[in-house]
Amino acid sequence: xxxxxxxxxxxxxxxxxxxxxxxxxxxxxxxxxxxxxxxxxxxxxxxxxxxxxxxxxxxxxxxxxxxxxxxxxxxxxxxxxxxxxxxxxxxxxxxxxxxxxxxxxxxxxxxxxxxxxxxxxxxxxxxxxxxxxxxxxxxxxxxxxxxxxxxxxxxxxxxxxxxxxxxxxxxxxxxxxxxxxxxxxxxxxxxxxxxxxxxxxxxxxxxxxxxxxxxxxxxxxxxxxxxxxxxxxxxxxxxxxxxxxxxxxxxxxxxxxxxxxxxxxxxxxxxx
Numbered sequence: 341x342x343x344x345x346x347x348x349x350x351x352x353x354x355x356x357x358x359x360x361x362x363x364x365x366x367x368x369x370x371x372x373x374x375x376x377x378x379x380x381x382x383x384x385x386x387x388x389x390x391x392x393x394x395x396x397x398x399x400x401x402x403x404x405x406x407x408x409x410x411x412x413x414x415x416x417x418x419x420x421x422x423x424x425x426x427x428x429x430x431x432x433x434x435x436x437x438x439x440x441x442x443x444x445x446x447x448x449x450x451x452x453x454x455x456x457x458x459x460x461x462x463x464x465x466x467x468x469x470x471x472x473x474x475x476x477x478x479x480x481x482x483x484x485x486x487x488x489x490x491x492x493x494x495x496x497x498x499x500x501x502x503x504x505x506x507x508x509x510x511x512x513x514x515x516x517x518x519x520x521x522x523x524x525x526x527x528x529x530x531x532x533x534x535x536x537x538x539x540x541x542x543x544x545x546x547x548x549x550x551x552x553x554x555x556x557x558x559x560x561x562x563x564x565x566x567x568x569x570x571x572x573x574x575x576x577x578x579x580x581x582x583x584x585x586x587x588x589x590x591x592x593x594x595x596x597x598x599x600x601x602x603x604x605x606x607x608x609x610x611x612x
Contacts, residue, residue: 414467418444426467429475430455434510436593450590453579454515457499458482463579481513485540485609492607493543493564493571495587497536500579502571502589504600511600517574517588518581528554534584538610541565543603555584560594562601564608571597571608 411418414426424442430451431437438447449465456463458481459474467475481503484494490508495501497518504512519536526532541564550557551572559573571587573594582588587610589597 412468414444416444416446416449416465423448426475427451433475433478433513435513438592447590447592450515450577450592454501454513457501457515458503458513460499480510484611485607488540488609489607491602492609493601495536495571495608495610497538497581497610497612500581502587504597506600512593512597514589514593514597515577515579516571517577517579517583519585520580520582524555524584526554532585536581536583536585536587536610537565537569538612541608541610543601543606543608546598546603548598558586559591560598561586562598562603573597 411422414423419442421442423444424440426444427437427440427442427448430448431440433455435451435454436447437451438445452465452467452471453463455461455475455478456465456471459471459479461470461474464471481501482496482499484496484503485492488494488505490505492505494503494505495516495518496503500516500518502512502514502516503510504514519534522534524531524534544563544566546560546562547567548560550559551561558570561570561572563570569586571589573591574583574588575591576582577588577590
């Protein structure tokens with residue numbers, strides 16, 4: 341039984357740089373006692389026995405301290421061993437929950453989102469019986485391009501999930517927020533619909549730090565269509581697709597994502 345399975349038992353589980361740019365929009369028995377030694381009966385006394393005294397009142401038995409059971413549902417703001425077990429399980433499955441410190445913060449929340457999205461579960465951000473059961477026996481995310489290369493990025497727009505493969509194995513699974521489908525006009529001129537293009541692409545260039553674009557800023561962008569569309573960090577990566585067309589990833593993942601993706605030349609596959 342792995343660490344997460346034990347935790348589940350404790351939980352009670354049965355429990356871009358142009359107008360189409362992509363910056364920010366706004367878990368023994370006891371030994372039997374030996375027989376006492378024989379005691380000789382005392383010789384009878386000729387004097388009268390004193391009247392028996394009243395027995396001293398016995399002290400009440402101490403009340404045992406209540407044991408704290410693991411919470412049935414884990415959610416943001418909670419701390420403790422159950423959250424730590426959750427973080428360790430997510431990390432073992434190649435989701436990134438942030439530091440494994442037993443504190444359910446934003447990084448862990450985004451990892452739970454990604455897990456629920458990849459498993460086809462309702463995306464609640466909380467870990468109840470259904471999510472706990474899936475963590476104990478997870479399915480791999482849907483493979484979009486099986487022969488797409490040993491190192492590649494797959495982005496599933498339907499699920500809002502990014503999967504990075506390295507050496508033919510899953511190295512990272514992340515929640516993303518892609519094009520929101522709304523109509524917008526760039527301050528630099530031109531209007532368009534906020535759509536993330538589907539197709540087969542390759543990484544083109546990486547730009548470190550915050551990069552300013554006509555529609556805002558992007559952090560550590562890895563571009564996959566010239567210097568127009570990128571996978572980049574953003575401070576706002578909600579469950580809904582809200583970008584102007586780029587692929588937003590959480591800031592904690594953007595800190596290291598570019599180190600895992602050789603640029604230029606890594607295939608990027610985007611499917612609806």
